Amino acid sequence: MATIDPAFASDATLSTALPGNRRRMLLFGLLGFSAGLPFYMFSVVLALRLQAHGTALAVIGFFAWVQLLPTFKFLWAPLLDRFDVPGFARFWGKRRGWILLSQLGIFTAMVAMAVTAADNDLALTALFAILLAFWTTTLEIAADAWRIELAPTQDQQGPIVAANLWGYRSAMVAAGSGALLIADSAGWMAAYLVIAAIAFLAFPLLVATAPDARNTAGRTSALFTGLAASAAILVVMLVAVAAIGWLVLAAAAGIGFDADANVTPWVLGIAMLPFLAMALALPRIRRATPQSRLRSSAAIGPYVDFFWRYGFGAIVLMAFVSLYRMGDVLALNLSKPMIRDLGYSLSAIGRADSFVALGASMAGVGIGGFLVMRWPLPHTLALGAIFAAIGNFGFVWLAAQPIDETLLYIATGADQFGNGMAGAIFVVYLSMLVNPRFPGAQYAFLSGWAFMLPRLLSGAGGAIVIGIGYDKFFLLSGVLSLAALLFLPALARLHPRAPDSPE
Structure with a gap:
């Protein structure tokens, strides 16, 4: 009879308390909503806020590099598999313990962004945006690992991924x-405070839910212990990020890095370095035995396993996932400043981002989740890439049209439909690449890598637009998104190496 790791006992008990996909879909819809709310606040909304305060376009582009933080989540994802949050984990389980801590971090960071909403000190704005990105990413790591553990097959993943993305995209629209409608009438501080309050609603809901309805003893003690431990962790992270940020800014100033610098060649060069490193390391990884330090290490073993299983095909995979969401990421930060420059008001953008974006995004996610349950993944990946590219081309079309809010709705709808469809398909695809032995770490690595190159280029986007x-x-x-289609024939022939089989 199988046994349950005590560290995951509460999480496993919860899974038995969710007898069908419907309750799991509700759960992951809530988790998606919790992660989607803060994401827009340190990306699109922050870009418009900086633009409103007269920040240079190149500097607004640099702020897109805050979104690079999620691409490096593999650096701390193994910690979430290995360690518990004191107090929270004892009663609610490992995965939900990290989710609760993350929600506290999201709330405090967003309140801090509200207090500094005048953007008088851009270094301080960046500090709290980075903290918000860090805790949002940590929540996603814990939720993704839990999702993969509860639904290990492609047909199980489809509806849960769709529900998670419905929640995520609903929150992004909200x-x-x-935030834009509130900012237009009451200011940026009010906008951030309202969204912070909404983001915090999931915390009491999860606290009130016992993993085992028959045993609620110890909840209060676990809650207060968890809150005390969380406060200490939040302070440590604040000090650590502030210290690292000060060093980075000092180094940037020392080399003359400013808004007038041409960063695009440097960005492209840095983006190529990981591919070179992978090519050099692969021969040794492929020869590694199960007992080798490379494969048995708790820190790097989960990542080495991916390259050991796919060999040089891993480089093809990594190139593909880097390109697949390229258009969506590049459009994210600069589409709204472009629309604002065309002459549309914050309220008009807010209206377009409400029911139009929500309906189009939900339709895209739903169709993507439906297709991935019935079609081969290469076919659905191709369709998702095509619709995502069409969404980017819609902004080219909008820029050539007279100001008309109906046209803004059309462009926004096309972008959100393609984004939603490609996103749902892509999440399932990445989940199927993961070894179930390392769900949290490997998914964090793959999903983080998928957005590294796009977000690097996005940071240089302001400078590119100026040129x-x-x-x-x-x-x-849009063309870069379509370039991912060239990889699909090779991907269809790629299969992972059997465990410890000979070459």
Whole structure:
């Protein structure tokens, strides 16, 4: 009879308390909502806030590098598999313990962003944006690991991923349109405070839910212990991020890095380094035995396992996932400043980002989740990439039209439909690449890598737009998304190596 690891006992007990996909879908819809709310606040909404305060376009582009933090989540994802949050884990389990801590971090960081909403000190704005990104990413790591543990097969993943993305995209719409409408009438501080309050609602809901309805003893003690431990962890993270940020800013100033610097060649060079490192390391990884330090290490073993299983095919996989969401990421930070420059008001953008974006996104996610349950993944990946590119081309079309809110709705709807469809398909695809032995670490690595190159280029997006204009920028981003289609024939022939089989 199988036994349950005590560290995951509460999480496993919860899974038995969720007898069908419907309750799991509700759970992961809530978790998606919790992660989607803060994401827009340190990306799209922050870009518009900085633009409103007269920040240079190149500097707004640099702030997109805050979104690079999630691409490096593999650096701390193994900690979430290995360690518990004191107090919270004892009663609610490992996965939910980290989720509860993350929600506290999201709330405090967003309140801090509200207090500094005047953006008088951009270094301080960046500090709290980074903390918000860190805790949002930590929540996603814990939720993704839990999802993969509860639903290990492709047909099980489809509906749960769709529910998670429905929640995520609903929250992005609520944060995007709601924050802009509030900011237009009551200011940026009010916008951030309202979204912070909404983001915190999931915390008491999860606290009130016992993993085992028959045994609620110890909840209060576990809650207060968890809150005390969380406060200490939040302070340590604040000090650590502030210290690292000060060093980075000092180094940037020392080399003359500023808004006038041409960063694009440096970004492209840095993006190529990981591929070179992978190519050099693969021969040794492929020869590694199960007892080797490379494969048995708790820190790097989960990542080595991925390259050991796929060999040089891993480089093809990594190149593909880097390109697949390229258009969506490049459009994220600069589409709204472009629309604002065209002459649309914050309220008009907010209205477009409300029911239009929500309906289109939900439709895209639903169709993507449906198709991935019935079609081969290469076919659905191709369709998702095509619709995502069409969404980017829609901004090129919008820039050539007279100001008309109906046209804004069409462009926004096309972007969100393609984004939603490609996102749902892509999440299932990445989940199927993961070894079930290392769900949290490997999914964090793959999903983080998928957005590393796009977010690197996104940070240079402001400088690129200054050079080529908005229309050519979005044309380029759509073409880059379509370039992922060239990899699909090779991916269809890629299969992982059997465990410890000979070459």
